[in-house]
Amino acid sequence: MKPFTTIESVAAFIDEDAIDTDIIFPARFLLLLDKAGLAKHAFHERRHAPALKQPFILDRAPFTAAEILVARKNFGTGSSREQAVWCLADFGIRCIIAESFGEIFFANCFKNGVLPIVKSGEELKAIRKAAGEEQKIEIDLVDRTIRFQDGRVMAFEVDDYRRDALLNGLDEIGSILRDDGDDIVRFEERQRGRSSWLHLDPQKLSTFADLGKEKILD
């Protein structure tokens, strides 16, 4: 994962509540098997709507190069599809600032080098204003600050471990296997003694012995 320290870019403001992950990445493209190259499907219907008066914001200069997305409430609500983050990351988006997020989308961002920031009220208004004026905004993850062209600075919050993971491009699975492997083994031993039914033994799994051999249905 690409480490994240500081980015500076114009910010594209999407002026709408409840942008769900079906809008960000329509379901019919979920049949694709790879993470790469999905940017062309991001906001597909919005970008290709026949009644568009002007191109969708991400197709308009200078926002074609935007690394920051600004949104309203409940951005990324809905389906768990990580494609919604992959397509934005592939487009070049590294940071999304919104009043609130869908929880699964929020978690998926951190796994892909994208920083979601929660801001509301006057602070979000200031960010939207800067975005509308096509000002460059700087996001500094080291300092946890947003810096504006006029020198104003705004702090933001982010979980320590998620910040570390972004800063260092951390392989979370690798670190769990390396640092927590013994704890997992001990937990499993304890759980087998206490709640044995949570571990499926070969006898129970034998119910699947006929998979693929069973009389098939039409």
Added chain:
Amino acid sequence: MQIGYSHDKRAYALCGVRLDGFVREDARRPGECIVTGMNSTPKTLYEKVWADHVVKSYEDGTDLLYVDRHLVQEVSSPQAFAGLEAAGRKIRRPDAHISVADHAVPTRDRAAALRDGLAARQVERLVQNTEKFGIPYIPMRDRRHGIVHVIGPELGFTLPGAVLVCGDSHTCTHGAFGAIAFGIGASECECVLATQTLRQRKQKTMRVLLEGRRPDGVEVKDFILAVISSIGVGGGVGYAIEYAGSAVRDLSMEQRMTLCNMSIEAGSRIGMVGPDDKTFDYLRGRPLAPAGQEWDAAVEAWRGLASEPDAVFDREVVIDVSTLAPFVSWGTTPEECSPITGRVPDPAEEPDDGRRRRLQRSLDYMALTPGMPLTDIRIDRVFIGSCTNGRIEDLRRAAAVVDGHRVADHVAAIVVPGSAAVRAQAEQEGLDRIFLEAGFEWRSSGCSMCVAMNDDRLSEGERCASTSNRNFEGRQGKGGRTHLMSPPMAAAAAISGRLADVRKLGI
């Protein structure tokens, strides 16, 4: 202590004794009382199951949470398996995963090869991955096939007190059994495959109390739509919901699954119901459920999972279900819904700028006129199915409305059972005949027109009465318009050719 054997703390409280700990189940003789964990804070169901699965706690307040069960499907798994393979990692516990293709599979002509090349490739990739990594794969034409959230409970893979995940947001369905069940992304699926854990922060807790007697014609789908319209699509963000109250105790397991299923539409990844005798009766004898002595031990442990009476929730919502009417959605988020007796709202009456714009956009997309009665909305298609409402009780209730009637001439209607087992049961009961004679198509199991990844989808501009869970723009096909409702309401719409109040059909 002068009282007899009881597990109910309130009984002790009646004697003027306040207990802050757990009364252990092994207090078996009159007068005996074993109390553990005195002075600890009374716990909710969610907190108990969580505490039971903490492998370790980190300094920043997150926990490494153990995952007991993982359902694998074709859409969210290819990239997870690819990541595993690229890093040279194995599946830590192959017995903790089962897989099935549900999203992309066709619901007719199952004997033919998948016609859609991309879908065929995706399903084939799941078959290859599950063979390579050694986890069970349930084929499309197997008697156990179905939507992950329907077959998990059917197989007894879903159990009370478990932590269960799946790369699908409707995993909250399984919370109906008193499990912590939540949807995750593909990266987290990879983490579960490799480590059987996820690093998580404990959610706040919300109790949704549903009280009162359910009126005739009102379904559990109406309960959850009422909850969502009340707290909003972001209302549950950050919370694990527990549904409780007399109206929840009265529900069957299938109804509880419908209730928990749409927690995510209220913003919460997790919705739970405390397990009780109905839960145990449902699970007894299922292939992967415990049996014999292990069953007895499990039930004893499961009985201790209920939230303690004086446990404190961070937020509480109370809804009197006796006042509810059948709901339908009219907008493009699940909170945009109203009782069928209502009218399409007028954006001009909305003072908040953002909300007014959002509302106007919804009505434009849905091609609805402000102020029109909801029962004037004419439909083209009907979909009965999905992980929300594709179970046998749903089909029975819809069939009861359909019986002896005809689908309106201009309406194309399909019934897609949630699993092969549901389909077989329905056929045994003759429900397929009722639907077919009324003019419905009778299909095989899958997600179908809930997610429109196979060939069951709306055309541009078509309008559908649907028992599914999301009315997002394009959810049932590009340019399609979705109205969410219960199975009897969808059946009533099919017959009437427009949104209709099932209570007024005289059935």
